[in-house]
Amino acid sequence: MYETAGPAVDDERTNLAAADGPPALAVPYDATHLGAKPLRTERMVLRPLLPTDADDVYEYQRLPEVLRFIPWPERDREEGRQHTEKRAAWRTIADDDDALIFAMVLVGEPSVSFSREGVRGDRVIGDLMVRVSSAEHAQVEIGWVLHPAFQGRGLAFEGAREVLRFAFESLNAHRVQALLASRNLASAALCERLGMRREGTMVEEEYHYGEWEDTAVYGILRREWAAAADSATAARLS
Structure with a gap:
C-alpha cells in the first residue's frame, strides 16, 4: 500500500503555491547589458558567450568525456567555431526554447588564444545555459558544461548557483529544472547540492552513441530556493 499526503499537507502546499502568485516570467529579457555588467562569483565572471570564445570552448567541446554526457556531435575546429558563433547570438529570451549561454570566465587563467592586440585574456572554462521551458507557466531549464x-x-x-539565482531573481521563474543523463552522477550530485530534487526519470528518452539513454529530471521551486538562500544568509551572519 502507498500512503498519500493528508489534507493538512495538501492545504499547506496549496497555500504556498498561492503565495507565489500566478506565473509571471520576466520576458522578453534582453541580455545585452550583461556584457558590460556581467554576473560575478568568487572566482569567475559569467557573461554572455562571445564568438571570440570559440578556441576556449573548443578545448572542452571536442573531448570524448564531455560529449559522453552532452548531446553534441563531434565537430572539427571550424564546425566548433560556427556552433559557438550560433550560441553567442542568443541574447534575447522571449518565447519557449529561447536560451542564453553564459561563458564561465575563470579570472587569472590565461585563454588558449590571443586577441587581435596579441593579448591573452581570461579563459572560458565552461558555459552555463538558461532556457525557457514554458513562458506561460514560468518554467526555466538550466544546464552546464565544464572542462x-x-x-x-x-x-x-x-x-550554477549564480545562474539559478539569475533565473529566479532576474527572470522571475516559478520553477527551474535540469535535465541530465541518469548516468551522469557528477551532475546529479551538483543538482542535489543546489537544493534540487530528483523528480523522475524518463526511461530511454534519447538515443546517443548507439544506445538508449535515460534522462533524470531535477527541479526546484522559487519558494524553496528562497528559503534555502535565507537559511544560508542567516548561517553566515550567525
Whole structure:
C-alpha cells in the first residue's frame, strides 16, 4: 500500500503555491547589458558567450568525456567555431526554447588564444545555459558544461548557483529544472547540492552513441530556493 499526503499537507502546499502568485516570467529579457555588467562569483565572471570564445570552448567541446554526457556531435575546429558563433547570438529570451549561454570566465587563467592586440585574456572554462521551458507557466531549464581539467574545484557549483539565482531573481521563474543523463552522477550530485530534487526519470528518452539513454529530471521551486538562500544568509551572519 502507498500512503498519500493528508489534507493538512495538501492545504499547506496549496497555500504556498498561492503565495507565489500566478506565473509571471520576466520576458522578453534582453541580455545585452550583461556584457558590460556581467554576473560575478568568487572566482569567475559569467557573461554572455562571445564568438571570440570559440578556441576556449573548443578545448572542452571536442573531448570524448564531455560529449559522453552532452548531446553534441563531434565537430572539427571550424564546425566548433560556427556552433559557438550560433550560441553567442542568443541574447534575447522571449518565447519557449529561447536560451542564453553564459561563458564561465575563470579570472587569472590565461585563454588558449590571443586577441587581435596579441593579448591573452581570461579563459572560458565552461558555459552555463538558461532556457525557457514554458513562458506561460514560468518554467526555466538550466544546464552546464565544464572542462574536465577544472572539475573538482567547486567551480560548476559556484557558477550554477549564480545562474539559478539569475533565473529566479532576474527572470522571475516559478520553477527551474535540469535535465541530465541518469548516468551522469557528477551532475546529479551538483543538482542535489543546489537544493534540487530528483523528480523522475524518463526511461530511454534519447538515443546517443548507439544506445538508449535515460534522462533524470531535477527541479526546484522559487519558494524553496528562497528559503534555502535565507537559511544560508542567516548561517553566515550567525
